[in-house]
Amino acid sequence: MNVVLGPNRYGKAETRVVRVVRDGGVHHIKDINVSSALSGDMEDVHLTGDNASVLPTDTQKNTAYAFARKYGVDQIEDFAILLARHYVDSQPSIHHARVEIEEYFWDRIPVSDGPHLGLRDKQHSFVRSGREVRTCVVHHDRDGRTTVVSGLKDLVVLNSTGSEFHGYIEDEYTTLKPTSDRILATAVSARWRHASDGSAFGKSYAEVRRCLIEAFAETHSLSLQQTLYAMGKRVLNTRREVCEVRMAMPNKHHFLVDLEPFGMDNPNEVFYAADRPYGLIEGSVLSDTAPDAAFAWE
Known part of the structure; x- marks a missing residue:
């Protein structure tokens, strides 16, 4: 050997x-x-x-x-x-x-x-x-090649309504109930690749951050995956200096507390914020003309 x-x-x-x-x-x-x-x-x-x-x-x-x-x-x-x-x-x-x-x-x-x-x-x-x-x-x-990947992490965002989750696979171990109104919260980690190293990085950062936040707020979500794609798509459609976005978004679950034992109803007002375990959604959104630069993410 x-x-x-x-x-x-x-x-x-x-x-x-x-x-x-x-x-x-x-x-x-x-x-x-x-x-x-x-x-x-x-x-x-x-x-x-x-x-x-x-x-x-x-x-x-x-x-x-x-x-x-x-x-x-x-x-x-x-x-x-x-x-x-x-x-x-x-x-x-x-x-x-x-x-x-x-x-x-x-x-x-x-x-x-x-x-x-x-x-x-x-x-x-x-x-x-x-x-x-x-x-x-x-x-x-x-060889003179320079690649730049900008990003952010721990951007915590929350929608108190406008999020659903239903129609998923159900088997003998499924206990999750479908919902048409839930809290959607996450801590966004996003990285975006610049098409060149000549960007005005300060302005670009502020604008990409704005796109991510606005898309999160404006998307009526049927899944966190759908929201992730909408956020990446908004960046690529708005910021021409960006050719690829990669995101990791943990689902910060908020569970409705059962107040019936205390003789009270709970019309989507009181929740338990669970820190773990959590769903972790990851994905990339890229332009079909993005130059290949796999090493940029290493």
Whole structure:
């Protein structure tokens, strides 16, 4: 039997970078989590322990910090492209770089004070926002190909009506009752592939997020699968820079509580929110002209 080395990569995972921009007394925060993974001419380090082709993971961590200082951090996709191209272009042994970034949002705490305190121009207090996490994954290789996948996760949405579920397979183990009026809630994880790496990523993110939320709200749902498709279709029909959307949507079940033992009815008003187990709906929606880039999702 012959034993060979298969696909491999290595890198630095979850380098937390917080950059504060001081504009007088007004501060701005960028809070990101950077993970890099490199591959290429790496056979010797695995087979013989020769590290001559290895850029240390500690160096990758330091590069993220240094680039944050040197170039700043605006849109996370642009920062990821900058890092990925640097690794491939600067090191002959590195043929492919994958950079993934998560962004965490902070809301400014409003300041009010008396005239003697002089705090109105000192806006430097923040509270961690409860909204979703913004994400991106960038791939860049020595052939000059760059792919950008933007995304978000933990976008929690809920429709208190306008959702049905019936007509499904029923066998000897089925206990779920059909319904024509239920709560539909989910925590959306969505990723979308850009047709090129030249998008205005900040505007694109805001518009894709808007499309997802509006489609969720406006779709009378017969299944969460139908809603997922409607959300992806809305993005592709609205945002021409996007060629593929992939989503994972857990069904956050809300069960009507039986109040009859207490002599009360329950006309769809009181529910038990169950955290597990849950249905998990996953799917992709793509343009029939989308260029193939399977590695973009790895």
